[in-house]
Structures are given as C-alpha cells and as structure tokens.
Amino acid sequence: MKNTLIKELKELFRDGRIRLAGGIVILLLGMAVWISSSQYHKIKQQNKISEAHERENWEDQGEKNPHSAAHYGTYAFKPQYPLGFLDKGIEKYAGTSVFMEAHKRNEAQFSPVIDQTGLARFGELSPDFILLFIIPLLIILMGYNSFTKERELGTVSLLKSQGVKSNNILFGKWLSLFLPIIAITLLLFLIAGILLSGLEGFGWGSLFLLLLVYWIYYAVFINITLLTSRLSKSSSIALVVMLSVWIVSCLVVPKATGNIADSKYPYPTRQQFTTSVLVDKEKGLDGHNPWSKEAKKLEQQTLAKYKVDSLAQLPFNYDAFRMQKGEEHEAKVYQKHYQKLRDQFAGQASTYRSLSILSPFLPARFLSMGISRTDYHSHWDFEDATENYRIITQKFLNDNFAKNSSYGDWGYKVDSSFWKDLPKFNYEHPSLNKVLEQQLFSLVILMGWLLISFLLLLTVKNKI
C-alpha cells in the first residue's frame, strides 16, 4: 500500500494538469478566505456599532410613557457565528436585524442580497463554494484515471504478476487522492481556526467537526471516482461519467429537490401570511380598542376577579393591563402562524432528506450550514430569541405602566433612567449538541453514503 501511495503521489505531482488545477484551487481558497474574512470582520464591526447606537437610542429616550416606548421599539442585530465565515449558508438571503415593537412580530430584514445588484445572481467566491463544489472536481480530475491508466498504459499485467493484493493497490490509490485533499483542507481550517480563535463563540470542536464532515464528503467522492475508474473501459469514459455524477449530485439534485419540496410543501405568500395573521388577531383582544367584544369580556372578568365596580378601583392601570393582555393574544397568534411555517419547512426538509440518497452533496451542505450556524434552524433560533425578547420587553413596559399609574392616566411618564433597566438583548447561537440533534439524519445519510460507496468499491469484481 505504501509503495502504491508513494508512486501515485509522484505521478500526481508530476502531472502538469494536476499541478495547475491544484494551484488554482489553493489560490481560489486563499482568495475566498481573504474576501470572506474581511467581509466577516466588516459586518461584525457594523453590528457592534449599530448595536451600541441602538442601545444608546433606547436609553436616551428621556421621560416617556412606557407604551409609547413600546411603539418606539428597538432593533436586535443578528450576531455572526465565527464559522459563518467558512459557510455563509442562507445568511445572504436572511435578514440581519429585527425591529421589535408593540403588537407586532417582525421578520428579520436588511438581508445582504438587497444591497447588491443583479450580479449577485452569479454567486460569490466563498470558502464553502470551493469546499463543496470545486474540491470534488479536483478529486475527479486527480482520480478518474486511477485504474483506467493502468490498463491504457499497459502496466496492469506487470502489476498483476507481482502478487500484490488488489486491495493494497486500491488503498494506496485511495490514500493518494485523500492525503492531498486532507493537506489542502487542513491548512485552510487551521488558518480559519487561527483567524477565528480570538472571537466570542468560537469553538475548535465545531471547526473540527465541520472539517470532518468535509472529509467524509470527499471520501465519498473518492470512492465513487475510484469505483468508476475501476469499472470504466477507458479514462475518457470514466471522466465523462464522473463529471455527470458531479453535475447531478452538486447541481441538478439540489435544485430539483428544491422545486419538489416547494411544490409539495408550499410556503404561503407574504400577503397570505399577513392576512391570516390579521384575521386571527382580529378574532381576539386588541389592546388599543377598549370597545371591542373581547375587550368588554376582559373588562367584566377583571372586575369580577378583583371584586370592584369600576376600572378606576383596580389596584393597577387597567389600560396597561389590557395592553399586556392584547400583547399576549397577539404573541399567540404569531406563534401559531410561525409554527405553520415551521411545519411547512419541516415537510420541505423531510423531502430534502429523502432525496439525500441521490446526492452526498445535500447532507454535506446541510451539515456544513448547521455546524456553521447559518442554516434555517439557526436563523429561526435567532428570530425566536428576538420574539422572546420582544415579549419580555412589552411585559416590562406594560407592567411598569400598570403598576405605577391609574386607569386613564395616559400622561404617565417614566424617569429617563428607567430604560437602562431593560436587560440587553443577548443572543447565543445554538449549541453544537443541538445542531447535531437537528442534523442527525443528514449525518446518518452522509455516513450511509460513505459506507455503501466503500462497500461497492471493495466488492466490485473488475479488479486489478
């Protein structure tokens, strides 16, 4: 095995095509890391400035009615997870900040893509693009003729006559493809680790796991490439087959799966979603409308509960109390409708998972985004955190209003120092364990790809 490994490596490094392709990949990776790293730090800096500025705005509101402050609102900014610099996932399309205000749950807005021109359709040079699309191509270029060349050169008979076990040759060839890929990716991840190690939230465990996922993904491609080379009659056939495998796995299946998932579990349009939310909101209590049926019902219940005859006799400001109850009803409505969106997404995700058996790209892509905390799960985790913070904020404001003023006292104002008492929005990305729990199926599928491709490679009859 060692002899074959050394021989194959010598052949690879003496092949001008491989040297050129390898050089291009390393150059592209270097550029991608540099671009991504500078963008990451730029966005991180912008977030830090915006966050500080927004908090300053909040704390400097002066004397004001708490419910006015609730409508004044504040922004929560999505912090970047350090590994997001390696795999940006959906970050480009998902919003970066959420405006949190009274009565309304807003989605994240200001996605980076809206600041770009139509050229954004071409995509961008990022490490995940090189890792997921280009390195498999390099593997194909390096390995498509691993076995066919032995037949075409005529070395196969001399090789066979040496009494070497075919699996020794196979493992030597396998390692000769895997080791250069390990070297390139290890270098990239080490650089990434060094660049990111000082950042808050960075964990070497996540970085190593991400690297492991890519190594498994590449091992699958190496297995398929060697299997194809072993079974093909000529190098040209092997190359065409492998390029077809790459096109289907990395381009066709992901896009087709997206279409299938979307047609099976369609998302409502924004208009439909807003209308549904509005209809359900109107069915319940509107904190600002004391004359509605629901408001009257609450009024009666509250008077009965506190055994008083009028709202003015209540030990708190009933207006603020009603406002808070309205908030609670609206929060439930949003929760219900967002849950419906999650259910649709769960359906789409299950379609993706089922079709992952057609392409190792899909589980690798999902795992990569998950570990980098740039997938939908992570985005929703952030949006849920902002909604929780919004609810807490509204309660904080309404409670103060209710406790410190009396019914009808809309002129009540809190002291300017009050705003500082609201805890800051502090978001922590999902833990690695939680990510693994969410991505367990993708991990199983990717491991399945690895095992099955290995088994096929080892059991194929057409051996050297």
Next chain:
Amino acid sequence: MITTKKITKKYGDFTALDQLSLNVKPGEIYCLLGANGAGKSTTINLVLGFINPTSGEALINGKSVFKNNIETKKDIAYIPENLMLYPTLTAMENLDYFSGIGGQKLKKDQLESLLIQSGLQPEAFYKRTNAFSKGMRQKVGIAIAIAKQAKALLLDEPTSGLDPKASNEFGELLQELKGNGVATLMATHDLFRAKEIATHIGIMKSGKLKQQFTASDISLPQLEKAYLDTMNYKELAK
C-alpha cells in the same frame, strides 16, 4: 517447478488451449514456439493466473495457481511482450515500485546494481521512462524480474522488437538465471533464439502441443523443418 496438467481454455466454442501438459524443472528453459493464435500466450496467462482454465490446472512449485493466486505469484517473475512502465517515473522509481510491491525492499545501490545487471545504460537510470525505447523498457522489466528472485520466469515474446544486440544480451541473461536454478517458460516466434537458449522446445498449433524436443538433440535446420511441417508450410519446408 512450472507444471500444467491437461489444461484447457475455451472461449465459447473456440478452444484456445487443448489439454496442454508440460513440466519445466528448475534450471530449464522451455520455449514454446508457434504461430499467432497457437495458444502460447494463453498458456502463459493461465500459468500467471490472469485467466481461469476451463479444465485442468497449472502449478507453480506444486501449488495450484488458481487456488493460491497471490501466493504462487511470489514465485513468478513475468516479462510481457510489450513491457510498459509508468512514464512519469524514472527507471529507478519504476524498479523500486515494482520490486517493492513484489515484496523486495531494496536500497538505492541494489537497485542500481540490478539495472546494471539488466544492461541498461547508467545515464538512463534517473530519466523518466516516457522516452524509453522498447529495449530499454525490457531491460527495466528484466531488472524487476531479477529483483524478485523468483523461482519461475514467464516470458511472453520478450525479444520481439529488440535489436540483435539487445536480444543477444537478453539470451545471455537467461542463461545466467538458468544457472541460478530458475525455471523459465518462454513463448516466442524466434526459432534461432529458442534453439540458442532453450533446454526444451515445444511446438504448438491450434491450442495443442504438437511436438516436443530436447534442444540439444535437434539442430536449427531440423527445428526449422519440424516447425514448418507442423504449421503445414510444406512448400517452405522443402
């Protein structure tokens, strides 16, 4: 050492080899003569275990080639008609690789010594083999065979395409190996070379061994006549 027992190979209705039995003892060189398609290469491939027989068996050192494919190959060295090497590797690297996978871990000076023994010019040792002539490649092949220290040597038209000098050097090397007790089975068209180096000669036609001689018992003209008679080239035989 090299034995075939009633070995037969059929491809559908076509019989490539028909009940061939022969035995090559240590220190013997057995040359198989015959026209194209006579079954010479099929015999070599069967003994190498590259193809399975329809019936019969081939033995190396008493062990069945088909039951002990990997094990018997350790005792065999093989030089094909058109020996090909890895073009991006040097002669030394090719020799190092093939001897390495054959189980021999040799040092640089040992590798150089083998190439000298095979007759390759020293200035070619560290050159990539992509520009090597057939003769030069055959010499590297010989070095690979010697490196293996095999007890059985299988040669399939090894001198085809070699210039007379290289062919003569090759013959001398075989004699040297013969002296070391190596059993050699060689398929060839070259009657002159066969007569010169063989201890035994067999003439094949249509998958059958038609005639066998002890080389010392027959002259070159007699061998030539026997060959032409066997091939039914009556006019030429006269």
